[in-house]
Amino acid sequence: MSKTTERPRAPKKPTSKSLDVAKTLAETRLVIEGVDPQIDGGRFAAKCVAGRPMTVRADVFSDGHEVIGAAVLAGQGKALAETRMVHVVNDRWEAEVTFDAVGPARFTLIAWRDLFGTWAYGAAKKHAVGQDLSVELIEARSILDATEAKGADGRALRALRKAAAGDGAVAALLSDDTAALMERIGPRANPTTYDRELPVWVDREGAAFSAWYELFPRSLGKDGAHGTFRDVIGHLDYVTDLGFDVLYFPPIHPIGSKNKKGKNNSLDATPEDVGSPYAVGSPEGGFTDVHPRLGAMDDFDALVAAAGEKGLDLAMDIALNASPDHPWIAQHPDWFEWRPDGSIAYAENPPKKYEDIVNFRYYNDDGSPNLPFWVAVRDMLLFWAARGVPNFRIDNPHTKPFPFWEWIIAEVRAQFPGTVFLAEAFTRPKVMKRLAKVGYNQSYSYFTWRNTKVELTEYLTELTTEECRHTMRPNFFVNTPDINPVFLQSSGRAGFRTRAILAGSLAGNWGLYSGFEFCEAAPVPGREEYLDSEKYELRPRDFDAPGHIKDDVRLINRIRREHPAMRDFTNLRFFTAHDDRVLYYGRFDDRTGSYLLFHVLLDPHAGSTFGFDVPLWAFDLPDAASVEVQDVIHGNAFTWHGKSHTLTLDPSERPYAIWRLLPPGAPR
Numbered sequence: 271m272s273k274t275t276e277r278p279r280a281p282k283k284p285t286s287k288s289l290d291v292a293k294t295l296a297e298t299r300l301v302i303e304g305v306d307p308q309i310d311g312g313r314f315a316a317k318c319v320a321g322r323p324m325t326v327r328a329d330v331f332s333d334g335h336e337v338i339g340a341a342v343l344a345g346q347g348k349a350l351a352e353t354r355m356v357h358v359v360n361d362r363w364e365a366e367v368t369f370d371a372v373g374p375a376r377f378t379l380i381a382w383r384d385l386f387g388t389w390a391y392g393a394a395k396k397h398a399v400g401q402d403l404s405v406e407l408i409e410a411r412s413i414l415d416a417t418e419a420k421g422a423d424g425r426a427l428r429a430l431r432k433a434a435a436g437d438g439a440v441a442a443l444l445s446d447d448t449a450a451l452m453e454r455i456g457p458r459a460n461p462t463t464y465d466r467e468l469p470v471w472v473d474r475e476g477a478a479f480s481a482w483y484e485l486f487p488r489s490l491g492k493d494g495a496h497g498t499f500r501d502v503i504g505h506l507d508y509v510t511d512l513g514f515d516v517l518y519f520p521p522i523h524p525i526g527s528k529n530k531k532g533k534n535n536s537l538d539a540t541p542e543d544v545g546s547p548y549a550v551g552s553p554e555g556g557f558t559d560v561h562p563r564l565g566a567m568d569d570f571d572a573l574v575a576a577a578g579e580k581g582l583d584l585a586m587d588i589a590l591n592a593s594p595d596h597p598w599i600a601q602h603p604d605w606f607e608w609r610p611d612g613s614i615a616y617a618e619n620p621p622k623k624y625e626d627i628v629n630f631r632y633y634n635d636d637g638s639p640n641l642p643f644w645v646a647v648r649d650m651l652l653f654w655a656a657r658g659v660p661n662f663r664i665d666n667p668h669t670k671p672f673p674f675w676e677w678i679i680a681e682v683r684a685q686f687p688g689t690v691f692l693a694e695a696f697t698r699p700k701v702m703k704r705l706a707k708v709g710y711n712q713s714y715s716y717f718t719w720r721n722t723k724v725e726l727t728e729y730l731t732e733l734t735t736e737e738c739r740h741t742m743r744p745n746f747f748v749n750t751p752d753i754n755p756v757f758l759q760s761s762g763r764a765g766f767r768t769r770a771i772l773a774g775s776l777a778g779n780w781g782l783y784s785g786f787e788f789c790e791a792a793p794v795p796g797r798e799e800y801l802d803s804e805k806y807e808l809r810p811r812d813f814d815a816p817g818h819i820k821d822d823v824r825l826i827n828r829i830r831r832e833h834p835a836m837r838d839f840t841n842l843r844f845f846t847a848h849d850d851r852v853l854y855y856g857r858f859d860d861r862t863g864s865y866l867l868f869h870v871l872l873d874p875h876a877g878s879t880f881g882f883d884v885p886l887w888a889f890d891l892p893d894a895a896s897v898e899v900q901d902v903i904h905g906n907a908f909t910w911h912g913k914s915h916t917l918t919l920d921p922s923e924r925p926y927a928i929w930r931l932l933p934p935g936a937p938r
Contacts, residue, residue: 337387344377382458482781513827518585526593551596585661679709706742715744764921774826778839835864849880863936
């Protein structure tokens, strides 16, 4: 058999389209990837705080061994300002950028081959071993000739060119001053820009750092009478004395009478029963009206003004629940869900039933949004924002569509960019995180049910280190009118003190519902609900009753205000205490030299004597070093010698200890 050898084919000429692809690829010689923060490829905005640095990180590298440079381009207007990135390790680069104004911002990244930096790196190595640099000097002069600059840098460049032609050329070219100059003005080869601009939402500080106090205005009346907004004005000093900066009300609107709930959620209400404020709407009005027994709108305006004078922001509970008496049912029946038999659909969360509220309709049968209703909700929020309410706690947002909230929040922010939305969504983790992505500034969390050392450590590590840290800011409420935590039902006063300190020191935002400071915990038997719940009746209190923990609440709010480390939720670090009942952690801020340590006993029934290590390694100190420390609670200062120490905590005395570290070189 004969064997035929096929002659090689001549390669086809590349098409113009193929050459265009090559040119496009050539423009991205450097690699920029692993950008952080980047939420779903830029679909959603990362969050930061006005005036507080935001760290941007990315993997930046190229082929070969050339020196490269990288920068973040960030801004809030048309122009983007450049901030140089620094190499950290393993091609990971980072930079800090700061946005000054509340509102939208954006950033991208750029990288390039640093021609002069590459020259200097190689020339310095050759110079160190005495090699001839005559050719290298020609290369350096060529780079300088291709460099342009104006002003002071232009004058420095001209002087450098002159020095590069003289006897001291090598020393001049390899000096630190030259390196700094050329880093600013040197030519950039193969500049590569990241393929997208990434959005950022810049919040006011109150979105990331706040302390909320919740009360029912109707319970503040004298001698058991129905309270008013004017009564709340008389109670503002109490709230500020405890150190809170947000005063939060459940719904303050007219309450329906049909299927009105009686005490303890009874279906047999009497005419004297006040009903649940979550059943919004009656012939007296709806979501843009106030309950007449609380006062008139002028009284509400006076409350807003009085609170502002005392440094308090108001927060309103927006519960998109309509009572069967809400005016909208007659005016806009197509805004509600109806059953096949023609009856209106009441709210349910089987096996729970909410006979006093009915469901809104967010989408039409054809899948289109029920836009007139969306606009009505938007306008309602704008109405209250214009009256001076900067915070909205949204009831059960996870039962409403994500696109609805994304549109609503963006619309409100367009007119009131400082508005804070708190999502009351005790639901699945991914749903909670999605709500944060679509715009919620703060989120309820699972803290209420995290009680052990392992549970708290794992949960806080997730919240402070994973991607959600850029979007989901938890608000650690210790209790709510709906939730009487099982832990508190049997923990006594020590348990309330522990949970207050944990909430206030672990999170940037925290809050409590009135009654917590008096250790109220009587439950509906076998349930995580309050007996004689304030949701269904007036609950007058003696605000000077013995056995309270007001001093603990004042203490943690004072520490939060006075120590800069408490303002950044993500600086939390956990350390080892040799007892599983003790949570040991720190809040460290290297920028301000603010370093706090917390020991918290999680067992409210038995004390502990345990060993712990002072984190000397965090300050590059050896194990035998000494560090000054201040007892933040009592104010006395002393010195811890060495790493290992022992501490005793007794729940009957104080179930926590708080220390301020003063390492060498830290500001005093």
